[in-house]
Amino acid sequence: MTLRYRVFLHSYLGFNSNSTLFYGEKDAVLIDASQLLSDSHVMAAEIIRMRKNLTHIYVSHFHPDHHFGLYVLKHAFPNAKIIALPTTVKDIAFTSSDKVELWAIDRFGKDDIPKQTTIPMPIREPRIELEGEEIVFSDGWEGDSVDNTVVWVPSLRVVCATDVAFHDCHLWPIESNVERRKKWRESITKLLDFDPRIIIPGHHDEAKLKILEEVQEDKTRSYTDCVDWSIKYLDVYDEVYQTAKNGPEFLELMNKYYGHVKAEDFAVHWLARLLFPRTCPDWVTPLPGEPGKIFLNPDGGFDGDPPKE
Known part of the structure; x- marks a missing residue:
């Protein structure tokens, strides 16, 4: 049986992230968990109904919307190996502990966040096999954080872009600055070097699920639109970042270009609060913690743009 995939889109409060299940006749491999335990409960139930033997769960990077749900999945699929590349395990x-403390707030539901994280096992070789077909992992990708990884399935010509590329979902420039976003654009463009037929973005809206299902069935079609969309978003964001002089202006400009995008829109609110702490309107979504103590990289530093006021 030729490998197939199924994409699970997680909830709005789960950052509209996704997980991708690659499966054959009997076995399956899952790429990423979710942030909210409830999202992974829903996904686990769907996978159980598929009657596949889940052999591995791969975690792409350290952001909790890709691994908090392991707490659910390790109980639902106790025989599945939870794996990641060594850099991700370290991160x-x-x-x-910092991530659990950050996200265990009322907005996300304290009971919907694990009490502690599940640490994946590091893999020696950046590849595994699924019913005789390779699934290849590569690190060193710049995305919405440092240390992103990407998944490539040669037999399907499918790339899981994880958090390197998004589509119709607000990107996450919170943990990047102008120089890092230049590298991010390079990584987005580099996705095309695989010569993929399909690129599955790490975050997207509901409409992309239908497109991803359709292109899987119709081999004459391709879907790599998230590449251009993500680069355009970063270009617009950098223009707004350079232009806006206060919080209301920043929000107005972002709304002008992307007011129709609802997926992960609270990220724009948090950017406004971080960049313009004095003039940001009171109605903007509150930050989940104190600036300087949130959205930190694995070394404990903050990679985002400095406040503009």
Whole structure:
């Protein structure tokens, strides 16, 4: 049986992230968990109904919307190996307590966040096999954080872009600055070097699920639109970042270009609060913690743009 995939889109409060299940006749491999436990409960139920043997769960990077749900999945699929590349394992270990404390707030539901994180096992070789077909992992990708990884399935010509590329979902420039976003654009463009037929973005809206299902069935079609969309978003964001002089202007400009995008729109609110702490309107979504103590990299530093006022 030729490998197939199924994409699970997680909830709005789960950052509209996704997980991708690659499966054959009997076995399956899952790429990423979710942030909210409830999202992984829903996904686990769907996977169980598929009657596949889940052999591995791969975690792409240290952001909790890709691994908090492991708490659910390790109980639902106790025989599945939870794996990641060594850099990701280190990053999760270094940030685990900070991330749990950051996100265990009322907005996300304290019971919907694990009490502690699950640390994946490091893999020696950046590849595994699924029913005789390779699934290849590569690190060193710049995305919405440092240390992103990407997944490539040669037999399907499918790339899981994880958090390197998004589509119709607000990107996450919170943990990047102008120089890092230049590298991010390079990584987005580099996705095309695989010569993929399909690129699955790490975050997207509901409409992309239908497109991803359709292009899987119709081999004459391709879907790599998230590349151009993500680069355009970063270009617009950098223009707004350079132009806006206060919080209301920043929000007005972002709304002008992307007011129709609802997925992860609270990220724009948090950017406004971080960049313009004095003039940001009171109605803007509150930050989940104190600036300087949130959205930190695995070394404990903040990679985002400095406040403009």
